[in-house]
Amino acid sequence: MSNALDDADERIWQVVAQIPRGRVATYGQVAALAGLPRGGRRVGRAMAQLPQGSALPWHRVINAAGRTAIPGAGGERQRRLLRAEGVMFVNGKVNLQRWRWCP
């Protein structure tokens, strides 16, 4: 069976999948595009529960401050993946005005 919550997760994945290589989006932005205006935390949880090796470009999702929000060593891995796509980090953060995905 399917309920509204599963549909929301599906929309979240759909949005994240559209973020172009070399660009980033914030949790709040993804939530809004997925039809969840104040669902930033919801998006973070959806990302946290993705299985490793997922095809979803989860690393392109960062917080509103332009920083990676993953605890532990995950943040460094995320920054490595983004830099590999050309996204530049200055003082540990991304200039959203420049790298934010604007659909």
Added chain:
DNA sequence: CCCCTGACATCGT
């Protein structure tokens, strides 16, 4: 049902 916690966001100090 109450309380705490988290890959969030925003505001005030």
Added chain:
DNA sequence: GACGATGCCAGGG
């Protein structure tokens, strides 16, 4: 820019 408080949504004990 760092911090704490507040609001928000969902899980878990």
